[in-house]
Amino acid sequence: MKSKRIFWWFGLLCSIPIICLVFSNFAMAAGKEILIGAPVHMTGPLAPDGLELKWAYEQAVADWNKKGGIFIKSANKKLPIRLVFADDESEPAKVAGAIEKLIKVDKVDLLLGTHSATMSVPAINTAEKYQMVYHCTTHWPEMFRDQKAKWASVMFFSAVGASEVPFIIWETLLKKEDRPKNVALLMEDSPDGQAFGGGFRSHAKTHGVTFAVDEPWAIGAKDYSSMILKMKAKNVDAILLYGAPTDAITLVRQIKEAKLNVKYMHGWKGTWAVEFAQALGKDANYVICDGFWSEEFPYPLCKELGKRYTDKFKKRSVSIGAFYGTAQVLFMAIERAKSYDKTAVRDALRNAEYKGTVMGDLKFDEIGLALFPSTANQWWDGKQMLFYPPVKGGYQLKLAPEWGKR
Amino acid sequence: MFDYLTFGLLAQLFINGILFGTMYGLAAIGLSLIFGTMRIIFLSQGAVIILMAYCCYWLFTLFKIDPYLSIPIIGLAAMVLGAGIYQGLFRRAVKMEDKNITLLIAVGLMFLIENLMAVMWTPNPRSISTGYTSSSIPVGGLAISFTRLMGFVMAMLSTAGVTLFLKRTLVGKAVRAASEDIEAARLVGISPHWVNTIAFAIGIGLCGIAGIALSTTYPFDPYFGFIFSLKAMIALALGGLGSVFGALLGGIILGTLESWSSFFISGGWADAVSYGVFLLVLLFKPEGLLVRSVKKV
Amino acid sequence: MKNLKPITSVVLATLLLGLIPFVSDSEKSYLVYFLFLTFCHIVLTQGWNLVAGYTGQVSLGTHAFFALGAYTTAMIWRADLFSWENYYFDPVTMILSGLVPVIFALAIGIPLLSKLHGDYFALGTLGFGEILKVVCIKGGQFTGGPIGIMLPSSVYTTMRPHYWTALFLAFLATGVVYFMTKSRVGLALVAISEDETAASSSGIYILKYKVLAFAISAFLSGLCGSLYAYYLFQVSPEGFLILRWTLYPVLMCVIGGSGTVVGPILGSLLMTAVFTVTSIYLPGIHPIFSGIIIILVMLFMPNGIIRLWKKGV
Structure with a gap:
């Protein structure tokens, strides 16, 4: 009979994670904060880039929260931003899982993107399924155009x-x-x-x-x-x-x-x-x-961001600004829409111009694509x-x- | 199409292939002992090599010990680690009929080592930069990379050392006997655990040597090693099991093959060519290219 | 009666699971995605189980057949092969995606299985997967190169068809394994895995059965690959031709208990849960935990979870 008990233990063991998954659906605090999800590579061969991306997003959020967050009309006050990450393990199949998790478990309001085109294609495909805003950099405009995404937006340069x-x-x-x-x-x-x-x-x-x-x-x-x-x-x-x-x-x-x-x-x-x-x-x-960027760019915050990066990692970066800028533009879009409703934010990222970002002035076209020079x-x-x-x-x-x- | 081919170019290509293949060979001789005696598809080989490369890197960065002087330290540490891995992880599993278990333990170990390295030492690439990094020795118009030449010398010495050990010492003979026929070895009173521990210790010890050769030649990150696990396996199959020299030669053949195919066909196809040859060898001469056909019953 | 009980319980469980999308909103609940992933793993695991668990031949080529299925689906869709309006969850496309891997399985299975045993077969199938990867990367227009083939994701409406198809495939795979093992073929397979020489001397034509098992396994993997292509909408070497799709089934099968019908299901459920939960709650370090769990399970219950239970009954 002892061995039968082991089987029950196993059943219990299996059911705990499932219960966790089911109930995590209710863990959310609506209307108190703006919840933004981001899949990043935390493990796997692309992790060095992923960790920089994560750092840059966190910096942008901290900078905005220092100002009290973003004004949201429906709440009639400034709401703070909270970021949640999911590990995409540097694998296209896993990035889909990471986005499913962010949308379904964390119930994020908006998504910031992961890094590299290999990952962006499945990431955008998955976000599209749930009509979720997915704002990213490092995705090729040529491929992005082919994808005909309705909810995603990209700021990058074209390979051409x-x-x-x-x-x-x-x-x-x-x-x-x-x-x-x-x-x-x-x-x-x-x-x-x-x-x-x-x-x-x-x-x-x-x-x-x-x-x-x-x-x-x-x-x-x-x-x-x-x-x-x-x-x-x-x-x-x-x-x-x-x-x-x-x-x-x-x-x-x-x-x-x-x-x-x-x-x-x-x-x-x-x-x-x-x-x-x-x-x-x-x-x-x-x-x-x-x-993608340089701390010598004559735009606001560039010097300071470069310094922060050097203080933290003891090296210089030529990419961190693009990541920071991605988050920055998304927050500016929320600010402009005065709402974190996904339709409003998506519309704010189409046919729109954002001035004074760390990437300079960016102009989004009708499919949500903005180009900056390499x-x-x-x-x-x-x-x-x-x-x-x-x-x-x-x-x-x-x-x-x-x-x-x- | 190949009008720019000259004798010197071909000679250089030939030498490069051999030196490159030595890297595979170094990984393969370690594997030949592990796979030869225990039939473990030891996929964590590459991860262990990288772990040793990191050890070499830290000894160099923190204590300024020259990579080549760290051979005794790392070799010894690796042998202890190898014995530990066997006693801790594989001792029970090796006895079992089901080979999947050892394969999976190896996979688990690979996950563990790779990601521990990534968490502890960040996933950023590391490299050792010394006075002799990327220097080359000119020999009659040819340029021979110094670090690779050292790798070649280390591989030769290791092969000779292991071969001598296997042929001249009693323990070595026992390992050899076990790798040829484990049942018969058991009958004459060879304790399989003792033999396996020795084989594992030497196998992982050679990973240490391979790690040093790798860290002086290449930049590396925690995930860099997997390809070596696969290629070492192929080299082993090409050279034939149970022969240390065969494993080294298998590696050299593989390296030459990749080098030539990437020159004459294109860089991207080198892998396909080497795997294709590997499949053909498996099909038509599964006992390895270098072993005279002996029909096993 | 005794024989009917497991069948009825499996059918009942399948029907019950089939109701989940009605209870839980498939677009909002992570549970549906989690179960979808589990079912996919069950299909692959059962396929591997059939070859390794029953004939004792360790195949490391599951990812190759999985990718072949996905690529077939994507190519048929892109080329508009039947000039149909809809290729999304089209049964003919899916079945073809199962059959193409079968052709490859026969082409490499017959020579490999007739010559190679054990470890060498594992290495041979691994080599096949690697060659396929290079061919897909270098395939130019035909395979879409490293980008792969992009499918129009606009056809997606809900996750329900994915869920039900995956459930059906898992049911099918389990059924196939069950009936194979109960039939003469199954007895022959077990005989082969236990003692090949004895099996061949008692008149079992070993090669035929081994290849049959290998081909069915390829068929199941191909179907699963096709389904996953419908989920990801991009078939690329990096998404499909990675060793994970081989290692996971091996892992799940052995942990659950290879050579049994229920073991792979338990293994898939447990390991998918472990991977998912660790990835959610321990981001960044979860592969370490996965590694430790694999090693611990192999050390302390090398025969799989199912046998812990069976031993006592």
């Missing part, structure tokens, strides 16, 4: 627009004889890499550049020597790459080992992390990274120096000499 940056830099910032002749394109095999790759190829055509090497870059591959040999054989003098930080560090190390001299190396995503510069030390100099920074002694778009009296782009002459 961002991928024109190197060509503009070459034409406007470099002397004619310095312009790269044999360009290599190394794009990660991911939605982001593909979106960028397509952009580069189409701009190359209009700017009269042909790629000497055009290689897809398998995620997490550990050996790039074959790729480097190919570039060496074709006298490549400039590289445009899109990949994860670990992959980018490995690539640069192996480029140095193979003594491949490239005067212009411009990386997206993988080269901007501070870990990139830490891992490479002096070798990171001259490498160019993209960015930046370019050069690593110099452990700091990302903004040089594009050019700021007056700012940093000037340097071309890399040969490895032996550094």
Whole structure:
């Protein structure tokens, strides 16, 4: 009989979580606060970005709550904002679960988005099902347009627009004889890499550049020597790459080992992390990274946000502003609508302009899409120096000499 | 299409492939002992390698111990850890007929180690940067990466050491006997737990060496290791079970294969080619490429 | 009488569960989503159970068949193959999504199963999944590359069809396993897993039965993949071709008790609950707890929960 009891124990064990799930439906406090949910990567390979995103959202909420919250007409007073997070485990299937949880268990009023296009597609699909506002950054406008979402809004740059940056830099910032002749394109095999790759190829055509090497870059591959040999054989003098930080560090190390001299190396995503510069030390100099934002932007709060970030993480960031700005714009939309009703907020994020955010002035079109420019920074002694778009009296782009002459 | 091919280029490609494959080989020789004696699909191998890479990183960052000087410390610590893992986790499960249990314990261990590392040391990538990082030795027009060469040397020494241990010492002979036929070994009085503990200790000890080789060559994060678990498994199957040298050679074959296919086809297809070859080998020569066919009943 | 009792209770339980969406609002209650996920896991777990629990062949290719099913659904929908108005929960599309994995299962199952045993079969199926992943990423227009195939999410109205289909599939999978084990096929399968040589000498054509079990398992996984595609509206390598879809069924099956009909159901329910609850209440560190739970369960009840109970009865 003893073993039968174990079975009952098991039944009890199973039923506790189920009861928890059923009853958590009633745990909510309506009308006292604005509850905003955000799926973020807390675990899994994308967690470094996710934790920054989480920090930035928390900063934005703290800043608004310091002012007493947002005025809501129906309550006739300012209501504080509360954020709840759910872990999306860096997996598209899990982000759906995270959103189901936020909507059904936490009963959030509005959603802020997670990071990266891979996750945004299923996240938006799921939020759409419940007609829930989903306001995010880092999702490609091209893909967002395809999704025909009615409740989501995105503020980001387009891959097509961002991928024109190197060509503009070459034409406007470099002397004619310095312009790269044999360009290599190394794009990660991911939605982001593909979106960028397509952009580069189409701009190359209009700017009269042909790629000497055009290689897809398998995620997490550990050996790039074959790729480097190919570039060496074709006298490549400039590289445009899109990949994860670990992959980018490995690539640069192996480029140095193979003594491949490239005067212009411009990386997206993988080269901007501070870990990139830490891992490479002096070798990171001259490498160019993209960015969503810079603390040198002449907009309100930028300096202060950069300082807060540096105090907390002991490094600089070129992305944190976009995350902060995403939350900021959502709160401005609530403020403008004077309501956190999802329809009102959604409408406030369409055909609307928001001025004075950390991302500058943003203009949302009829599908809820706002574009901001992508930046370019050069690593110099452990700091990302903004040089594009050019700021007056700012940093000037340097071309890399040969490895032996550094 | 390949008009830019020269002899030097091909030689460089060849050397790169071998040096790269050594990384897989290092992981595979550790696995060959664990899988060979206990038939555990030890998917946590990669996570353990990364754990050791972190140990190497902390020794370097906090105590300024050069990665290559930390080999004895990490090797020893890893061996103790290995013995602990066996005694704590696998001792009971190995006896059981059902292989899923050991597989799942390995999976559980992988979850545990990966995420503990992520929580304790943040998921941001880490790397060791020393004077010799990304330096290379020029040999007759070819550039040979220093850290990878060191990895190669370590792999060779480990292989030789383990082979000697297995052939010359009594304990080693017992491990070898057990990996060839556990039932027969038991009949002649070899205590399986003792043998398994030794095999696990050495296997994980080699993970320590692999961790050092990895941390000097690559940046790493807590989730970086899984691919090594898979590739080591493949290398093992290519080289043939029960042979330490075979495992190393299997790794080198795999590395060369990936290196060549990513040069001649395209980077993205290298994985498919290596898995394809792996499947073909499984189908047509499941005892491994390097083992002379012996029909087992 | 004795044989009918479990059947009636399962049918009753299924009918009762089928009523839940009427009681609890499927758009507001997390319970419906939770049960949907549990049912999906039951389908995959029962599929794996059939191969591993009954024939003793450890397959690590569940995610490959799951993804093949999802990709088939997405491709049929995108290509507008039958020029129908609606592909959403279309039974023909779903059945085709089950059959395509079957073709692949036969193509790789016959050579692999005739040559490989035990660990090697596990590695072989794992290799198949990895190849499929590369092919899907590099498939260009055909597979949609790393983005995958996006489906029009505007057709979604409620979660009820997902719930009921998942419930039906779980019922079907359990039924298939039950009848397989009660029939001659099942006896043959158990005989194979217990002693292959003896089974073959007593006239059981081993390969046929092993491949049959493998193909049925692929069919169930494919159906589940199709259903999940209807839920996620995007079929991508990162969403479907990840090892989690293989490891979860293995885990749930072994924890519940492999080689039994009820074990996988218990295992799926328990582990889905554990994963969900830890992910809600311990965000950030829940995989550590999952890891510890897996290890503890394997150490202290390696034969599964169901056998704790059965031993005493």
